Amino acid sequence: MDATLPASALARRSKEGPTPLFGAYGIVKRFGSFTANDGVDLEIRAGEIHALLGENGAGKSTLMKILYGLLEPTEGVVTHKGDIVQLPNPEAARRLGIGMVFQHFSLCENLTVAENIALVMPKDLSGRALADRIARLGIDYGLHLDPDRPVWSLSAGERQRIEIVRCLLQDPSLVILDEPTSVLTPGEAEVLFTVLERLREEGRALLYISHRLDEVRRLCVRATILRGGKVVGACNPREETARSLAAMMVGSAVREVTPREGGAVGRERLRLDRLSLPAPDLHATALHDVSLSVAGGEILGIAGIAGNGQAELFAALSGESRAPEPDSVRLDGKPVGALGINARRRLGAGFVPEERNGHAAAPLMSLSENALLSRYPTASLTRFGLIRLGAARDLAKRVIEAFDVRKAGPDPAAGTLSGGNLQKFVVGREIQAEPGVLVINQPTWGVDAAAAAHIRQAVIDLAARGTAILVISQDLDELFEIAGSIAVLHDGTLSPAVPAGETSREAIGLLMGGSSDHAPPVADVAHPREPMPSPAHAH
Numbered sequence: 136m137d138a139t140l141p142a143s144a145l146a147r148r149s150k151e152g153p154t155p156l157f158g159a160y161g162i163v164k165r166f167g168s169f170t171a172n173d174g175v176d177l178e179i180r181a182g183e184i185h186a187l188l189g190e191n192g193a194g195k196s197t198l199m200k201i202l203y204g205l206l207e208p209t210e211g212v213v214t215h216k217g218d219i220v221q222l223p224n225p226e227a228a229r230r231l232g233i234g235m236v237f238q239h240f241s242l243c244e245n246l247t248v249a250e251n252i253a254l255v256m257p258k259d260l261s262g263r264a265l266a267d268r269i270a271r272l273g274i275d276y277g278l279h280l281d282p283d284r285p286v287w288s289l290s291a292g293e294r295q296r297i298e299i300v301r302c303l304l305q306d307p308s309l310v311i312l313d314e315p316t317s318v319l320t321p322g323e324a325e326v327l328f329t330v331l332e333r334l335r336e337e338g339r340a341l342l343y344i345s346h347r348l349d350e351v352r353r354l355c356v357r358a359t360i361l362r363g364g365k366v367v368g369a370c371n372p373r374e375e376t377a378r379s380l381a382a383m384m385v386g387s388a389v390r391e392v393t394p395r396e397g398g399a400v401g402r403e404r405l406r407l408d409r410l411s412l413p414a415p416d417l418h419a420t421a422l423h424d425v426s427l428s429v430a431g432g433e434i435l436g437i438a439g440i441a442g443n444g445q446a447e448l449f450a451a452l453s454g455e456s457r458a459p460e461p462d463s464v465r466l467d468g469k470p471v472g473a474l475g476i477n478a479r480r481r482l483g484a485g486f487v488p489e490e491r492n493g494h495a496a497a498p499l500m501s502l503s504e505n506a507l508l509s510r511y512p513t514a515s516l517t518r519f520g521l522i523r524l525g526a527a528r529d530l531a532k533r534v535i536e537a538f539d540v541r542k543a544g545p546d547p548a549a550g551t552l553s554g555g556n557l558q559k560f561v562v563g564r565e566i567q568a569e570p571g572v573l574v575i576n577q578p579t580w581g582v583d584a585a586a587a588a589h590i591r592q593a594v595i596d597l598a599a600r601g602t603a604i605l606v607i608s609q610d611l612d613e614l615f616e617i618a619g620s621i622a623v624l625h626d627g628t629l630s631p632a633v634p635a636g637e638t639s640r641e642a643i644g645l646l647m648g649g650s651s652d653h654a655p656p657v658a659d660v661a662h663p664r665e666p667m668p669s670p671a672h673a674h
């Protein structure tokens with residue numbers, strides 16, 4: 136088969152020794168006139184955790200989808216143990232021993248763990264035999280799962296375990312992981328790292344995609360770096376720093392976030408007063424007696440493990456859920472609990488939900504149409520009931536330039552942007568409105584180091600201009616980098632906020648896990664018990 140391999144494969148072969156387990160050579164992938172992968176070579180060896188690094192839009196997911204048979208390359212070949220193979224679909228990839236753990240879980244909420252796994256297993260493996268295999272894997276790898284639990288009752292970490300067990304049941308020789316820790320708590324991530332190390336020791340290969348460079352440095356000894364669809368370098372991450380890796384990805388030094396020095400804190404702009412809301416459905420979390428207060432110029436961080444009421448808190452703040460008592464939610468002193476999201480936007484608030492596809496943005500609509508969706512109440516994008524398309528396009532263009540949104544074509548559909556670039560767009564769209572109050576849920580989820588620094592700096596700068604900002608984030612490093620004070624949401628209950636400088640990751644981590652024995656010193660910021668001062672008298 137060697138005769139048909141591209142020259143780049145043969146050249147590497149003579150230089151780098153043994154045949155790699157999997158190789159991708161000369162991979163080109165074009166979407167219309169846009170080239171997402173441009174002559175990529177990648178070799179993955181048995182027994183290594185190989186990092187695939189690159190800024191948002193660099194082409195990592197595209198390459199991964201080609202390896203897993205989800206996309207067909209425009210040019211180039213994939214090899215298995217030196218032989219060219221065809222990967223027309225994921226089933227073909229799985230037959231060759233390629234498994235994938237997806238970033239967005241593909242599980243049915245109402246089915247049990249075993250039923251979800253059975254969906255992708257051969258028919259002869261079901262019932263008791265399958266439950267036994269799941270239990271066996273749990274013991275062998277420390278991936279404990281109760282086969283009879285319904286998925287809706289599981290945490291993100293447990294759901295990911297199902298994906299991993301599902302993958303391992305097929306005994307893969309290569310496991311592809313796309314940002315596997317982005318939904319995990321620090322404790323859950325540790326469990327995952329142990330499993331990955333174990334898989335590596337067994338001689339399996341792992342292809343690891345992550346924007347978290349510290350974990351890449353810890354796990355991987357080889358990394359391939361993509362930029363603009365091309366391979367721009369390879370390195371041993373252990374010999375690099377997180378900064379030098381980020382610089383390789385971006386092609387220049389990544390600027391550091393400059394924290395705000397003190398800065399005037401203005402009057403109270405956002406307030407929740409003992410807000411309680413029942414869980415909107417079986418799988419949701421009720422909010423209990425949540426109080427908080429954010430003044431202009433202040434950034435309040437809400438830490439917590441996913442599924443502890445973050446989505447419900449966001450909905451209550453944005454108006455997607457109405458409060459039973461109108462004055463339990465106030466914007467600039469006005470009771471807004473009964474108002475919807477557009478009315479709250481007209482009062483000067485901006486909102487960035489966690490899920491960019493389908494919530495923050497409509498994937499099939501263009502960026503300018505998406506600009507219109509959230510900004511029409513305030514940005515003069517309609518006249519006499521008609522949409523001003525030119526104005527919407529101008530607005531989208533300003534956001535794209537200010538936030539360096541990389542994309543194919545001038546005004547593409549939101550769904551064609553890479554995850555990080557769409558995130559930059561939806562955050563930029565709200566910040567560009569200069570809101571008086573901004574509520575962001577997971578601002579830099581899946582965003583590369585340079586873009587994350589850009590978004591965090593933009594949030595800090597917005598606060599410096601007098602905006603009250605509430606950031607919900609699972610990323611404690613992020614909260615300590617930008618927030619002035621931090622509160623923890625656990626099981627729908629919010630802890631008192633404490634100044635970030637007076638607490639620690641450990642103390643916040645314990646509260647995230649539900650421990651109240653280690654409550655950090657209480658500051659008065661988030662639990663106002665006194666009646667609301669009038670804006671003129673507030674701090």
Ligand SMILES: Nc1ncnc2c1ncn2[C@@H]1O[C@H](COP(=O)(O)OP(=O)(O)OP(=O)(O)O)[C@@H](O)[C@H]1O
Nearest residue numbers: 166171191192193194195196197551552553554555
């Ligand atoms: N179906 C598609 N149609 C058009 N363009 C696409 C399509 N899929 C991906 N692209 C473009 O290809 C480029 C590479 O995207 P890809 O998702 O591979 O990047 P990535 O490195 O995984 O980024 P991220 O870290 O943000 O997930 C992006 O600019 C994206 O807009």
